[in-house]
Amino acid sequence: MPPNKPATPDPARTLSLLWRHSLSPSRTRGPRPSLTVDRVVEAAITLADEQGLDAVTVRSVAEAVGASPMSVYTYVPGGKTELIELMIDVVYLRADRPAWGELGWRERVLSVANQNRALHAAHPWLIHASTSRPPLGPGVITKYEYELSAFDGLGLSDVEVDAALTFVLGFVQANARSAAEAAALPEATAMTDAAWWEAQAELLGRVVDPTKFPRATRIGEAAGTAQGGAYQAEAAYRFGMDRVLDGLDQLVERKKKA
Amino acid sequence: MPPNKPATPDPARTLSLLWRHSLSPSRTRGPRPSLTVDRVVEAAITLADEQGLDAVTVRSVAEAVGASPMSVYTYVPGGKTELIELMIDVVYLRADRPAWGELGWRERVLSVANQNRALHAAHPWLIHASTSRPPLGPGVITKYEYELSAFDGLGLSDVEVDAALTFVLGFVQANARSAAEAAALPEATAMTDAAWWEAQAELLGRVVDPTKFPRATRIGEAAGTAQGGAYQAEAAYRFGMDRVLDGLDQLVERKKKA
DNA sequence: GACGTACACTGTACAATGTACGTAGTTGAT
DNA sequence: ATCAACTACGTACATTGTACAGTGTACGTC
Numbered sequence: 001m002p003p004n005k006p007a008t009p010d011p012a013r014t015l016s017l018l019w020r021h022s023l024s025p026s027r028t029r030g031p032r033p034s035l036t037v038d039r040v041v042e043a044a045i046t047l048a049d050e051q052g053l054d055a056v057t058v059r060s061v062a063e064a065v066g067a068s069p070m071s072v073y074t075y076v077p078g079g080k081t082e083l084i085e086l087m088i089d090v091v092y093l094r095a096d097r098p099a100w101g102e103l104g105w106r107e108r109v110l111s112v113a114n115q116n117r118a119l120h121a122a123h124p125w126l127i128h129a130s131t132s133r134p135p136l137g138p139g140v141i142t143k144y145e146y147e148l149s150a151f152d153g154l155g156l157s158d159v160e161v162d163a164a165l166t167f168v169l170g171f172v173q174a175n176a177r178s179a180a181e182a183a184a185l186p187e188a189t190a191m192t193d194a195a196w197w198e199a200q201a202e203l204l205g206r207v208v209d210p211t212k213f214p215r216a217t218r219i220g221e222a223a224g225t226a227q228g229g230a231y232q233a234e235a236a237y238r239f240g241m242d243r244v245l246d247g248l249d250q251l252v253e254r255k256k257k258a
Numbered sequence: 259m260p261p262n263k264p265a266t267p268d269p270a271r272t273l274s275l276l277w278r279h280s281l282s283p284s285r286t287r288g289p290r291p292s293l294t295v296d297r298v299v300e301a302a303i304t305l306a307d308e309q310g311l312d313a314v315t316v317r318s319v320a321e322a323v324g325a326s327p328m329s330v331y332t333y334v335p336g337g338k339t340e341l342i343e344l345m346i347d348v349v350y351l352r353a354d355r356p357a358w359g360e361l362g363w364r365e366r367v368l369s370v371a372n373q374n375r376a377l378h379a380a381h382p383w384l385i386h387a388s389t390s391r392p393p394l395g396p397g398v399i400t401k402y403e404y405e406l407s408a409f410d411g412l413g414l415s416d417v418e419v420d421a422a423l424t425f426v427l428g429f430v431q432a433n434a435r436s437a438a439e440a441a442a443l444p445e446a447t448a449m450t451d452a453a454w455w456e457a458q459a460e461l462l463g464r465v466v467d468p469t470k471f472p473r474a475t476r477i478g479e480a481a482g483t484a485q486g487g488a489y490q491a492e493a494a495y496r497f498g499m500d501r502v503l504d505g506l507d508q509l510v511e512r513k514k515k516a
Numbered sequence: 517g518a519c520g521t522a523c524a525c526t527g528t529a530c531a532a533t534g535t536a537c538g539t540a541g542t543t544g545a546t
Numbered sequence: 547a548t549c550a551a552c553t554a555c556g557t558a559c560a561t562t563g564t565a566c567a568g569t570g571t572a573c574g575t576c
Contacts, residue, residue, distance in 0.1 A: 030523025145474040174428030215406040247505030288552025
């Protein structure tokens with residue numbers, strides 16, 4: 001991981017790009033662009049979906065759109081950092097956002113969580129695409145607006161609604177992270193999940209005294225061996241969402257009384 | 259981010275290294291080692307604490323211990339991947355783990371969360387040191403054992419205890435991630451947090467229609483502008499932990515009745 | 517119709533990184 | 547004295563993001 005330079009950052013330019021506003025007034029001079037920002041971003045997303053975020057390099061994206069590496073910078077001046085922000089905003093914008101209809105707040109919040117879970121399942125690279133701050137593009141804003149609306153009419157303050165949403169999304173992301181790691185493991189080690197845990201358990205047994213770690217050995221073995229990684233993430237999601245909704249319920253009920 | 263090769267992986271060797279067991283029977287032959295695994299790992303941790311995970315390179319670690327880059331591989335054959343696993347295990351092992359005394363379960367679980375929060379505050383690089391699987395060394399196991407014990411006597415099943423702990427730690431990590439991002443922002447942009455949000459808001463105002471995103475503009479502005487990033491993470495932590503504990507409470511109460 | 521300006525495009529080059537490989541030196545056991 | 551096992555390290559390479567300079571193109575202006 002070289003700390004490869006993040007090109008020249010320019011928040012204003014990035015923002016314009018996110019909203020697809022060209023900021024230069026004149027634009028008809030010179031050769032007509034052979035590509036678009038969207039085609040570049042699209043290619044990058046496809047690469048990331050199919051081969052992971054590591055497969056998204058300036059060179060691979062350029063090849064995918066049939067241009068030379070440096071041409072990418074014509075459409076995405078901010079380089080790779082900006083490209084990833086654009087990718088995130090596009091997949092956010094594209095997500096499904098059904099109307100709430102007659103759903104109660106628990107179902108609405110569960111739906112928000114499920115949609116985010118689905119998003120991470122469809123684009124596992126989102127987890128690894130850490131940005132220091134969310135790119136404030138149409139996708140991010142639209143998603144934010146929609147998700148905030150799930151808490152309408154509960155009597156929560158603005159700050160509370162924001163905190164509640166952060167709380168829910170934080171859980172979903174933590175769970176998605178576990179799921180992504182579990183999914184990546186077999187590929188990395190070329191072993192099935194169960195086989196890996198078994199091998200580790202066998203090795204661990206030689207090195208660690210079970211009587212010193214009674215809970216860890218018992219529970220860890222049960223959690224690790226018995227269940228596959230994927231199933232475990234699924235169970236953790238269900239368990240966690242029950243806790244999340246119950247936790248929010250207390251707040252909502254308290255607010256109702258006041 | 260080059261997908262730099264992860265050296266030759268060998269789970270058995272890594273496990274021995276984590277527990278500091280030398281697996282070769284003979285060891286007196288040849289020149290006496292001038293370093294130890296621990297000195298290398300220590301130097302890496304110091305680098306990461308002071309300058310971030312990106313500052314931990316094989317070359318910088320080598321320089322810190324006064325050796326040549328390739329010598330690092332003598333002590334950590336698995337290369338950088340293994341080094342990071344060793345770093346994680348060491349800081350885990352070193353963490354404080356006070357006895358529970360007479361504390362009730364809510365206080366115990368809150369304490370677990372607080373300790374993890376403190377750990378991430380002291381070592382922000384932990385958040386970025388994503389491993390496909392936790393290194394099963396003494397630090398990880400000791401920490402796991404201790405944290406599991408916080409749920410003793412609540413009548414939860416093994417699987418439930420594991421799920422509950424995962425839930426709590428997942429929240430703390432998500433919060434720590436936000437905090438780390440907020441803390442990294444000012445350095446990256448060379449602006450104060452408030453100034454950055456203000457600049458962004460000003461730019462956004464030109465590009466986005468507030469009437470289309472009423473909640474997002476109102477709540478986002480309130481959440482972003484009014485509070486600094488650090489304060490916001492603090493508030494999110496308190497809010498979240500209340501929800502986490504309330505959510506677990508429902509489970510515990512239900513179990514008590516049965 | 518000539519022309520110049522703003523733009524698209526690209527080749528080359530560089531610094532940083534993880535690490536494979538081969539070589540040289542060291543030391544205790546035999 | 548010999549040697550095998552071990553430490554130490556210099557060199558080399560592939561991969562990455564991207565700065566920079568040069569080349570060509572097409573529209574607006576005259």
